[in-house]
Amino acid sequence: MDEIKEVSLEMKDYIVSSGAETLSWCMQCGLCTNLCPWRLVPGEISEAFNIRKMQRLGQLGLEGFEDENVLFACATCGMCLVNCPRKVEIIDNVRSMRNTTVAAGFLPANLRPIAGSLHANGNPWSGAHEKRAEWQEGLNIPAFSDDTEYLLYVCCTSCFDTRSQKIAKSIVNLLQKAGVSFGVLTAEENCCGETIRKLGDEELFQKLAESNIKLFNGKGVKKIITTSPHCLYAFKKDYPELGGNYEVVHYAELLGDLLKQGKISFSTELAKKVTFHDPCYLGRHNQVYDPQRELLKAVPGVEFVELGRNKEKSLCCAGGGGRVWAEAPMGERFGELRITDAVDKQADILVTACPYCIAMLDDACAGLEKGDVLKVMEMSELLNASL
Amino acid sequence: MAKGIWVVVEQRDLQIRKVSLELLSQGRKIADETGESLVAVILGQGIEGLAQTVSANGADKVILVEDEKLAEYTTGAYTSVLNKLIRKEEPQVVLTGNTAVGKDLFPRLAQRLGVGLASDCTGIEVDSSSFMVFKRPIYAGKAFEFVSSTVRPILATIRPNTFALGTPDAGRTAEVVKETADIDAGDLRAILKEVAIAASKRPELTEANIIVSGGRGMKGPENYVILEALADVIGAAVGASRAAVDAGWKEQKFQVGQTGKTVSPTLYIACGISGAIQHLAGMGSSKFIVAINKDPEANIFNVADYGIVGDLFDVVPILTEEFKKIVG
Amino acid sequence: MNIVVLIKQTFDTEAKIVLDANGKIDANGVNLIINPYDEYAIEEGIRLKEKLGGEVTVVTLGGARAQEAVRTALAMGVDKGVVVSDPAIDTSDDWANVEIIAKAVAQIPFDIILSGRIAIDDGASQTAVRLAEALSVPSVSSVIKLEATGDQLVATREIDGGTELIEVALPAVITAQKGLNEPRYPSVAGIMKAKKKPLKTLTLADLGLSAGDLAPKMVVTKMTLPDPRKAGIRIPGEAADAAKELAKLLHEEAKVL
Numbered sequence: 017m018d019e020i021k022e023v024s025l026e027m028k029d030y031i032v033s034s035g036a037e038t039l040s041w042c043m044q045c046g047l048c049t050n051l052c053p054w055r056l057v058p059g060e061i062s063e064a065f066n067i068r069k070m071q072r073l074g075q076l077g078l079e080g081f082e083d084e085n086v087l088f089a090c091a092t093c094g095m096c097l098v099n100c101p102r103k104v105e106i107i108d109n110v111r112s113m114r115n116t117t118v119a120a121g122f123l124p125a126n127l128r129p130i131a132g133s134l135h136a137n138g139n140p141w142s143g144a145h146e147k148r149a150e151w152q153e154g155l156n157i158p159a160f161s162d163d164t165e166y167l168l169y170v171c172c173t174s175c176f177d178t179r180s181q182k183i184a185k186s187i188v189n190l191l192q193k194a195g196v197s198f199g200v201l202t203a204e205e206n207c208c209g210e211t212i213r214k215l216g217d218e219e220l221f222q223k224l225a226e227s228n229i230k231l232f233n234g235k236g237v238k239k240i241i242t243t244s245p246h247c248l249y250a251f252k253k254d255y256p257e258l259g260g261n262y263e264v265v266h267y268a269e270l271l272g273d274l275l276k277q278g279k280i281s282f283s284t285e286l287a288k289k290v291t292f293h294d295p296c297y298l299g300r301h302n303q304v305y306d307p308q309r310e311l312l313k314a315v316p317g318v319e320f321v322e323l324g325r326n327k328e329k330s331l332c333c334a335g336g337g338g339r340v341w342a343e344a345p346m347g348e349r350f351g352e353l354r355i356t357d358a359v360d361k362q363a364d365i366l367v368t369a370c371p372y373c374i375a376m377l378d379d380a381c382a383g384l385e386k387g388d389v390l391k392v393m394e395m396s397e398l399l400n401a402s403l
Numbered sequence: 404m405a406k407g408i409w410v411v412v413e414q415r416d417l418q419i420r421k422v423s424l425e426l427l428s429q430g431r432k433i434a435d436e437t438g439e440s441l442v443a444v445i446l447g448q449g450i451e452g453l454a455q456t457v458s459a460n461g462a463d464k465v466i467l468v469e470d471e472k473l474a475e476y477t478t479g480a481y482t483s484v485l486n487k488l489i490r491k492e493e494p495q496v497v498l499t500g501n502t503a504v505g506k507d508l509f510p511r512l513a514q515r516l517g518v519g520l521a522s523d524c525t526g527i528e529v530d531s532s533s534f535m536v537f538k539r540p541i542y543a544g545k546a547f548e549f550v551s552s553t554v555r556p557i558l559a560t561i562r563p564n565t566f567a568l569g570t571p572d573a574g575r576t577a578e579v580v581k582e583t584a585d586i587d588a589g590d591l592r593a594i595l596k597e598v599a600i601a602a603s604k605r606p607e608l609t610e611a612n613i614i615v616s617g618g619r620g621m622k623g624p625e626n627y628v629i630l631e632a633l634a635d636v637i638g639a640a641v642g643a644s645r646a647a648v649d650a651g652w653k654e655q656k657f658q659v660g661q662t663g664k665t666v667s668p669t670l671y672i673a674c675g676i677s678g679a680i681q682h683l684a685g686m687g688s689s690k691f692i693v694a695i696n697k698d699p700e701a702n703i704f705n706v707a708d709y710g711i712v713g714d715l716f717d718v719v720p721i722l723t724e725e726f727k728k729i730v731g
Numbered sequence: 732m733n734i735v736v737l738i739k740q741t742f743d744t745e746a747k748i749v750l751d752a753n754g755k756i757d758a759n760g761v762n763l764i765i766n767p768y769d770e771y772a773i774e775e776g777i778r779l780k781e782k783l784g785g786e787v788t789v790v791t792l793g794g795a796r797a798q799e800a801v802r803t804a805l806a807m808g809v810d811k812g813v814v815v816s817d818p819a820i821d822t823s824d825d826w827a828n829v830e831i832i833a834k835a836v837a838q839i840p841f842d843i844i845l846s847g848r849i850a851i852d853d854g855a856s857q858t859a860v861r862l863a864e865a866l867s868v869p870s871v872s873s874v875i876k877l878e879a880t881g882d883q884l885v886a887t888r889e890i891d892g893g894t895e896l897i898e899v900a901l902p903a904v905i906t907a908q909k910g911l912n913e914p915r916y917p918s919v920a921g922i923m924k925a926k927k928k929p930l931k932t933l934t935l936a937d938l939g940l941s942a943g944d945l946a947p948k949m950v951v952t953k954m955t956l957p958d959p960r961k962a963g964i965r966i967p968g969e970a971a972d973a974a975k976e977l978a979k980l981l982h983e984e985a986k987v988l
Contacts, residue, residue, distance in 0.1 A: 024920065026923065027919055027920060027923065030919065030923055031919070079918050079919070079920060081919075082916060082917075082918055082919055084916065116919045116922065117916065117917070117919060117922060120802070120803065120806050120917070120922040120925070121764075121765075121799065121802075121803040121806070122803070122806070122916050122917060122922075124916070126661070126662065126665075128743075128744070128764070129661065129665040129684075129685070129744065129745055130661065131743075131762075132743040132744055132745025132746065132762060132764075133684070133745045135743060135745065135746070135761075135762035136743065136745045136746050136747045136761075136762070137745070137747065140684075141680055141683075141684045142683075142684040142685075142687050142688065142745065143684070143687075173680065176680065176684075177680035177683075177702075178678075178680075178702045178705055179679075179680065179702065180680065340681075341661050341662055341681070342662065343655070343658075343662040343663065345655075346649050375679075375680065375681075379645075379679070382619075382646065383646075383649050478860075478869070478870060478871075478872075479869060482864075502891050503873065503888075503889065503890040503891045504890070504891075506856050506872065506873070507860065507870075507872045507873070510825075510856070510857040510858075510860035510861045510864075511860050511861065511863065511864045511870070513825075513826070513857070513861065514826065514829060514860075514861040514864035514865055515864055517826070517948070518826070518948050519824060519825070519826060519947070519948030519949030520825065520855075520857055520949070521949065522854070522855045522856055522857055523854055523855070523856070533952075536952060539854070540854065541756075541852065541853050541854055541954075542742065542746070542748045542756070542851070542852055542854075543744070543851060543854070544957065545747075545748040545956075545957070546748045546750070546756060546954055546955065546956055546957070547954065547955045547956075547957070548853075548951050548953070548954045549951065549952045549953045549954070549955075550949050550950065550951050550952065551949070551950060551952055552948055552949045552950065554948045557949075564986070564987075564988070589867070592868075592869040592899060592900055592903075593869040593870070593871060593897050593898070593899040593903070594897065594898045594899070595895055595896070595897055596885075596896040596897065596898050597895065597896035598890075598893065598894075598895050598896075599893050599894045599895075599896070600892055600893035601892060601893050601894075604892065604893070607909065607910065609909065610909055613987070637988060665744075667744075669987050670981065670985070670987040670988075690985075690987070691981070691985045691987050692963075693977065693981070704963065704965070705963075706963070707963045708960070708961070708963050708964070708985070709963065709964060709966060709977055709980055709981070709985075710963060710964070710965045710966065711965070711966050711970075711973045711974070711977060712965060713969075713970050713973060714970065717970035717971075718970045718973065718974045718977075719974075721970060721971050721974035721975065722974040722977060722978060725974060725975055725977075725978030725979075726978055726988065728978075729978060729982045729988050730988060
């Protein structure tokens with residue numbers, strides 16, 4: 017006979033008190049699971065993880081959601097939210113369920129160095145904090161002050177990963193060419209904390225957020241440009257509850273406006289078939305879809321083609337929710353599906369606008385050995401090449 | 404008045420461990436500097452022939468303790484014998500290697516003697532006030548502490564390879580003293596049933612002092628033999644990048660990086676690894692990083708202390724031969 | 732079976748080491764964790780209890796935040812916690828720490844004492860073996876496999892280049908090496924239960940000790956930080972020459988071989 021499972025309202029209350037306020041709204045229709053990208057890949061994690069069931073286990077206070085392949089599988093892509101008829105804040109519930117174990121000191125082993133580095137260095141990449149602004153040498157970027165309009169906040173990934181530094185440098189050049197008044201506080205900044213919050217380490221998130229808010233408020237920051245959609249999310253949606261209120265834009269939004277105003281234009285021809293992967297945190301989470309497309313179409317010679325799954329229906333690269341540090345075997349990575357999507361459209365270049373997406377898609381492209389037919393580029397790099 | 408610098412010489416199957424000879428060599432220098440005598444202590448069975456080796460390596464006096472119960476190392480028997488010997492002879496300092504034996508024996512011996520122990524030392528300074536100050540890495544080498552004691556004797560275990568081997572002088576002779584083993588019954592409660600020596604057991608990745616790692620540049624699983632040959636010469640673990648694991652050349656358990664195992668060995672040798680951020684973040688705290696890669700633009704060179712732009716298939720075999728010469 | 736697990740709260744493995752104005756390690760703002768090797772000891776203790784019955788008590792010596800480490804162990808499935816906390820331990824050495832722990836452990840019935848083989852902060856690897864001596868019981872260090880019956884342990888211990896199989900009668904001390912087990916993640920139910928488990932805090936006075944009894948045998952005269960990393964160099968030349976030069980640099984300059 018199967019073991020008798022004990023329903024625990026006490027546990028349910030504990031999960032709700034950790035922040036899963038809409039947990040009980042779920043009526044178990046299963047539309048969320050239907051849209052979840054894990055349904056598109058085979059394997060152990062896919063078999064273990066069912067977002068509807070995870071909500072149910074939480075509602076009933078039943079054990080089982082703590083399994084690493086369940087609790088930490090969600091990439092927080094937000095696809096499930098689109099269909100939910102009850103508007104359950106599914107990602108908040110996932111975050112809260114993670115918090116029940118993480119707050120007690122039980123982050124999975126592979127994530128401990130990440131949290132450790134965030135504590136010690138203020139970034140998840142084990143980079144020394146004093147080297148955060150090293151990539152800016154020779155670029156002549158002013159410090160943020162009363163004389164600069166925007167603060168340019170550069171994602172940790174683009175500060176420490178040499179591949180990703182090219183993104184930061186391209187964005188700086190584009191903003192400079194467009195005459196944007198901006199400055200940086202990079203050397204004093206810490207990680208925005210978006211991802212560690214999704215991983216359930218609320219305490220660490222608050223520590224990071226509070227240090228940034230103190231810095232920004234102290235320097236009189238009002239407007240922020242982010243290089244990553246994840247930082248955009250943190251500043252727009254997480255920071256206000258801690259007293260950080262800023263006008264925040266992703267660089268694509270700002271460049272889109274500047275394009276319309278004629279303050280930036282592209283002249284070097286690029287006769288390529290180009291497609292765009294909508295980052296979840298730029299698209300679904302922040303509803304930014306058009307500027308990227310307008311910018312890419314403004315590059316002379318570019319033939320823009322949409323991927324089959326685009327905009328609201330864009331398929332996650334699997335880099336969100338801490339999955340950028342998770343390991344799924346080849347054949348079970350969403351990024352591979354994305355590369356295949358682009359190759360199917362016979363695109364020469366797959367463009368995206370997020371450092372996590374770049375890491376995941378670069379990796380998938382190399383893994384599938386498609387580097388000879390498809391190039392993965394961050395939008396700023398492509399635009400910069402056409403200035 | 405405490406006197407003498409003692410080295411507890413470790414032997415297995417009548418082979419003296421290299422670290423013991425390193426300590427004799429360094430002990431000789433300190434003995435000459437301080438006017439102390441250098442005493443080698445050997446426990447075991449059939450060890451008489453080792454006296455010549457230790458005297459050639461610098462000992463003024465050799466204490467041999469022969470007993471069948473000492474043939475193989477056991478915590479209790481060795482503690483029993485050394486405790487009595489030390490209480491009788493009252494040396495200033497007792498040194499041994501920070502090996503599996505040293506790490507097990509010296510804490511117990513120190514507690515029985517009621518003295519301090521400086522463990523896993525990487526340096527000794529002779530000091531006029533406290534005789535010797537020991538340097539030891541703490542926080543995995545992220546800091547050092549210097550410790551000393553006025554209580555005699557001071558016990559210390561020294562990390563292998565801290566001191567250079569000297570040149571043995573076959574003409575040297577030392578006074579050889581034989582002591583009988585007086586082992587308390589209470590010290591024989593743990594019984595050694597079996598010793599299994601693995602022919603070539605590579606250390607586990609996260610425990611290894613040295614890691615040799617291969618990436619996409621390895622071109623195929625069959626080529627890992629050249630890394631394994633290199634690793635076995637220097638007692639290293641063999642790791643792989645994610646690309647090599649994805650290609651199916653190595654199992655996932657060998658993957659180094661944030662999505663595999665985070666490591667911080669003393670030496671990390673990256674062969675044919677370009678250096679994705681997850682890989683670099685997972686091994687960047689290694690004390691010394693060597694990169695061998697054909698691509699001069701590879702990210703790995705940004706974190707490498709020593710880089711060779713070249714074909715790993717040319718470089719690694721020569722490196723293996725060179726390492727053989729060094730480690731002997 | 733009565734099982735005691737000795738644990739230590741240490742700096743996070745990623746922690747940056749900074750010296751304060753007095754030249755001591757600055758613990759300010761540092762994230763603390765359970766010493767990873769002690770996690771293996773906790774896990775093994777819980778497994779022994781699950782197999783043989785009995786009770787697992789965690790003992791730690793530490794500062795104000797040490798309770799967090801004990802709560803974590805309680806969430807994993809340990810039954811009781813004891814924290815010995817006293818300003819005097821800031822300057823105590825391995826010998827003195829063991830004198831304190833021995834007194835605390837003596838108040839708890841024990842058949843087996845488990846601890847990590849090394850703590851990643853001071854890297855001394857002394858406490859557990861010294862404790863065995865202080866309690867006059869045998870010990871086996873660096874254990875990667877443990878089989879227990881009611882009155883005896885068979886332990887596989889890691890040695891340089893191999894293993895030893897050691898049989899020992901209880902009571903005994905075992906130090907855990909990586910590979911002994913895979914520490915568990917607790918269920919949320921376990922975490923909730925842990926909040927209600929007994930946790931006792933003791934001072935030196937509670938143990939009948941005073942700072943005067945604990946004059947250290949070993950003193951730290953100074954602490955230093957390693958030299959900053961030098962800029963990397965590219966070794967020029969053909970493969971053969973470069974490899975030779977590299978071997979030489981690793982041996983003579985880096986001194987890692």
